Amino acid sequence: MIPLLHDFEGQTVMVFGGGSVGARKARRFAREARTLVVSPAFDGEREFGDSELVRAAPTPEDVPDWFERTRPALAVAATDDGELNAAIEREARERGVLVNRADTHGSREPGSVVVPATVREDPVVVSVSTGGTSPALSRELRKRIEPEIEGAGEVAAVAGELREALSGLAAERRREALRGVVSSSSVWKDLRSGDTKRSQVVADVIERVESEGDSA
Numbered sequence: 704m705i706p707l708l709h710d711f712e713g714q715t716v717m718v719f720g721g722g723s724v725g726a727r728k729a730r731r732f733a734r735e736a737r738t739l740v741v742s743p744a745f746d747g748e749r750e751f752g753d754s755e756l757v758r759a760a761p762t763p764e765d766v767p768d769w770f771e772r773t774r775p776a777l778a779v780a781a782t783d784d785g786e787l788n789a790a791i792e793r794e795a796r797e798r799g800v801l802v803n804r805a806d807t808h809g810s811r812e813p814g815s816v817v818v819p820a821t822v823r824e825d826p827v828v829v830s831v832s833t834g835g836t837s838p839a840l841s842r843e844l845r846k847r848i849e850p851e852i853e854g855a856g857e858v859a860a861v862a863g864e865l866r867e868a869l870s871g872l873a874a875e876r877r878r879e880a881l882r883g884v885v886s887s888s889s890v891w892k893d894l895r896s897g898d899t900k901r902s903q904v905v906a907d908v909i910e911r912v913e914s915e916g917d918s919a
């Protein structure tokens with residue numbers, strides 16, 4: 704499997720099953736997509752983000768109709784009924800729709816996707832998969848990575864501003880300056896501590912690059 708980032712803005716994700724797994728996936732997709740959760744029962748304590756909850760108990764024969772009416776970009780099969788999950792996977796495959804099946808690993812239908820463990824510090828995103836072999840390890844690695852990337856969102860924002868500000872430089876010098884910034888422990892430290900503002904870090908780097916340019 705090959706990791707890619709998919710933009711679900713303006714698309715529909717249909718989640719079958721409103722248990723703990725369905726809810727977790729629904730919260731994830733509802734950040735971006737119109738997300739529908741189809742389930743005969745919903746536990747009031749459970750969080751589904753901004754998803755629309757639809758109370759229904761489709762049988763495998765009903766599945767094509769749900770796809771026809773909803774036209775999802777991705778379907779999630781997270782019910783506790785293996786036959787139903789298999790029907791969802793089959794229908795998605797026939798229609799060329801992406802499918803995430805929560806109750807299997809190993810051999811998959813073409814077009815199937817895995818939901819990785821994810822750490823977000825917008826705009827930075829780090830995801831871990833074990834190819835379905837050990838979800839518990841994905842979770843563990845996600846926890847280890849969390850503190851490691853703390854501050855990466857701010858570092859990305861600074862580097863993004865510098866890419867614009869330094870766009871007049873020769874490519875090789877710009878590249879060197881940008882690599883220098885993202886690998887600088889003092890930049891990370893300043894941004895993590897919150898003592899130094901983003902604009903100050905950007906201004907300092909520009910000043911340094913310009914003075915190096917003068918002496919070169």
Ligand SMILES: C[C@@]1(CC(=O)O)c2cc3[nH]c(cc4nc(cc5[nH]c(cc(n2)[C@H]1CCC(=O)O)[C@@](C)(CC(=O)O)[C@@H]5CCC(=O)O)C(CC(=O)O)=C4CCC(=O)O)c(CCC(=O)O)c3CC(=O)O
Nearest residue numbers: 805806807808817818819820832833834835838839841842
């Ligand atoms: C293939 C995959 C399909 C998919 O769902 O996309 C899948 C399948 C299955 N998971 C199972 C079990 C568990 N899943 C978790 C947790 C997570 N599972 C997630 C993803 C994936 N799970 C995909 C592969 C990811 C990869 O490649 O590594 C995470 C990363 C993302 C998310 O779901 O949001 C999320 C952690 C999020 C986080 O914390 O960051 C835990 C841990 C726990 O609960 O503490 C357990 C119990 C311990 C264990 O089994 O390891 C079972 C057996 C069910 C049973 O026994 O009945 C199956 C079915 C099977 O393997 O056959």
Ligand SMILES: NC(=O)C1=CN([C@@H]2O[C@H](COP(=O)(O)OP(=O)(O)OC[C@H]3O[C@@H](n4cnc5c(N)ncnc54)[C@H](O)[C@@H]3O)[C@@H](O)[C@H]2O)C=CC1
Nearest residue numbers: 720721722723724725741742744760761781782783805806
């Ligand atoms: N991918 C993952 O991370 C994990 C996957 N699993 C697997 O995922 C599946 C679901 O796990 P849980 O959410 O913990 O189970 P759960 O039992 O809490 O939830 C199952 C949900 O499916 C719903 N459902 C039943 N019949 C339905 C129908 N006809 N149409 C739509 N919804 C229907 C139930 O009402 C319930 O809300 C299990 O088969 C389990 O093996 C379990 C743990 C983790």
